[in-house]
Amino acid sequence: MHSLSTRRTFVRGTATGAALLGASSLGLLGGCRRTSAPGTTMIPGDPATTSLSDHLGFFSIDEPTLTRVMAELTSRGADAADLYFQHSRDNSITMEDGIISRASSSVDQGVGLRVVVGDQTGYAFTEDLSLAAMIAAARTAASIAHGSKVVSPVGYKHGKTADFYTLKQPWSEIGVAQKLPRIEQLNTLARAGDPAIEKVTVSWADGEEVVLIADMHGRIHTDVRPMTRLWCMVTAKKNGVTQANSANLAGRQGFEWYTDERLAFVAKEAVNRTMILFEAKRPPAGELPVVLAAGASGILLHEAIGHGMEADFNRKGTSIYADMIGKKVAPDFVTIVDDATQPGERGALNVDDEGNQTEKTVLVDHGVMASYLHDSISARHYGHKGTGSGRRESFRHAPLPRMRSTYMENGPHTREEIIASVKKGIIAETFTNGQVQIGAGDFTFYIKNGWLIEDGKITAPIKDINIIGSGPEALRNVTMVGNDTKLDFGGWTCGKDGQSVPVSQGMPTTLVSKMTVGGENV
């Protein structure tokens, strides 16, 4: 089983074809305050203005060290080999019962060393960046190969990367004293939201991650990746019944992103999502038309098609979409993309974790299956230029093809038209998690808040229902697509093969004519 949690689990996952998406894993990339930088080096800024030696200096390494380690890594041959240096600093603060009840900080650094021969991978990592430790790890990773030595790079070239999330002020310069008033403000706003509110928990996370990727051809790419998240959890009590719910804001953003307006918005969302639960019921069980509200409903795309389009599953023949490129899978007005270039999104990436250029990849172009999401191994396998989708949770993991920001482009209909077309069905608004079986194509997502639609009108609130469907069937059954596409403001974390990465998702208002709704006939 795959897990949503950020814990490194004791028992490894088994089902490779299952992948999970969850909103509930709090603070995967938490926050960072400057607690323990290695040396005195500040976080390197824009690669255009920072020299390569500064970047290397951040990890207390230099070019001769890289060359020495790379030589060891490729000493038994390699089709590809890379070093992934990472330094992460995260910080979190929690306010509970009106008190800052805890704060935490963490520093995590190390290097992952990879050798690829064909589709075989040798991988090792070390948190110790001494030459001796890196050489030892390189030997371990190299043991997958049985060939002869590859010529090591004689020089290094610092590649250019995009710029989708440079902050005005890095998180390392923002102190606790600046954050506390914002946390208290959100707490006050949420408490004032309704007299029935008994508890408010506010959880703040911020952090920065510096990466340096060096490959056997002497290419070096660097990136500084900020991440922040602010959660507001609310518990209310009415007539002896207790209900709880939450809302959060998340992105590769800085301190200034948390404006008064955004805090008021997330407080109101958390309160509204909680208070409506007192009136919410279960819809009838069985097959129903399902309207997906604009925004977070992109969870459908993530599960029903996104994972199945990750090229590793297709290369191995285990995805239901393995033979479908070029085939018509949805109506003409359906275009689905996976996009690394949405500024400030959790799924934004200046360069992927293999040092490849990122892009906006079209998965389904006007109803036709267009492209898989590739890492370097699958790009070589398919002779594809690549899509910059090679991602990893940290230096502890080898990269895999992963999603970034997955969404559907606008269609020809309006939200009003779509709702008016439904005789009896539901509209789904907020979600907690989803999962898919890549080969069988079965996917699910869990609706926390939604509404019944009766005779073309939104009527009663609904809650806590799982939706299950078949990916290809759901795509075929998309009958209307609205013109109001947007990305969800809350944060999502995608789990695959035991690795969690931050992603975004979005959707215009969309009608799927039939899915199985987990309701109750009461």
Added chain:
Amino acid sequence: MSKPSTDIASSNELLKSSTDAVEIAQKAGAQDAWASLSRDRSVSYTYRDGKIEKVEESTSRGLGISLYVDGRYSSHSTTDLRPDRLAAFIREAVALTRALQPDPHRKIPDPALFQGRPTVDLERKDPGLADLTPQKREAWCADMDAAAHADKRVISAESGLFSGESQGASASSNGFSGTWEGGYVGYNCTATVREGEDKRPEGSASAVGRFLAGLPEPSKIAEKALKRTIDRLGSKKGPTIRATMVVDPEAAISLISRALGPGSAAAIQQGRSFWAGKLGQPLLGDKLTITDEPLIPRGLASRHFDGEGIAAKRMPVLERGVVKNLYVDTYYGRKLGMAPTTGSASNRVVALGDKNLEQLLAQAGSGIYVTSWLGGNSDSTTGDFSLGLRGHLIENGKIGAPVGEMNVTGNLPALYKSLIAVGNDPYPYSSLRAPTLVFENVQFSGA
């Protein structure tokens, strides 16, 4: 591997470093501190369709420290253990803590709770794991791969073999010191078959334990994975009905976990638990008896003390559905005015019934046999749940046609009130040892 300069070799060295970290924190102004150091080594082989796909090997270490400074609290972790960096990290963490707010409920765990620590040998580490050579690992993977490919409809099969060992130590400013070590080994297999034009159903199986002895042969796991895959062929969407639900032991683990999850002081104090006000009361029907058993030799979650240093002891959680104890840690215990028990679960053992799966299916007659869940969630405050599932129809008291694309929906306390039987067949490769469960009158949604 050569031994890097900052490598830490033994539990005693880890304990010494933990004690040093506590001293640094106290010198920096912390009244109390609790530090833990751990070191893990892991190896994992992934094998696919006749050859090794990935070999991963690593040694990892880290420090965690909790600080109590002028009534304020924070916790920190780092993997940068170079002595000068570590000292600077701790000093800065103490300074950060001063910037927070005082919390009257926050106190370091009471040393009285450290007393009576058990000494029974938990057999957490198999010395035989040292003999797992790369050749043996690869050979076992190849055995699994061959068994998983025994059916020609198999498109691809992935077999994995993983093992690891860890050491750790904790020390506190109020007299706690303890060390631990452990190991694990396991394997898993997933097979994928082609069905019709597009469908590629898959099935998995796995086993994990502290000791190699007691695990099945790797090829048996692959055979089980293949059988589960073949069993999926012809799966159709099941019906929308109210019916009896028989839950396989592996699937029962998460169904029980969901019900037990909110049984903590933390969840109750935060107003997010349907266990609130239920201590001593019936909550989950009258068939479920669960005990937290930290002292089982070779148990996956066995321990002599918990993360707060509380000496481990057996703790009844549910007796015939009645709440006997909650998981209470120091902080939320103080907030609720309850004595700490332990804040985290160890091995959870379910009292068994006297029938096996065959007998339980025969007794059920008809209904749905759930073999695994797909997605879904539950609300810890109300107990409302809705879960996707895969399994089989139960026809004439026997396992019938495979079904999928179904949900089961309800409320956890209500569901457990309809628990009518518990099997005699616990799943051994988990810290929660769940048997087959039988519920009646459950709401399914499908076609």
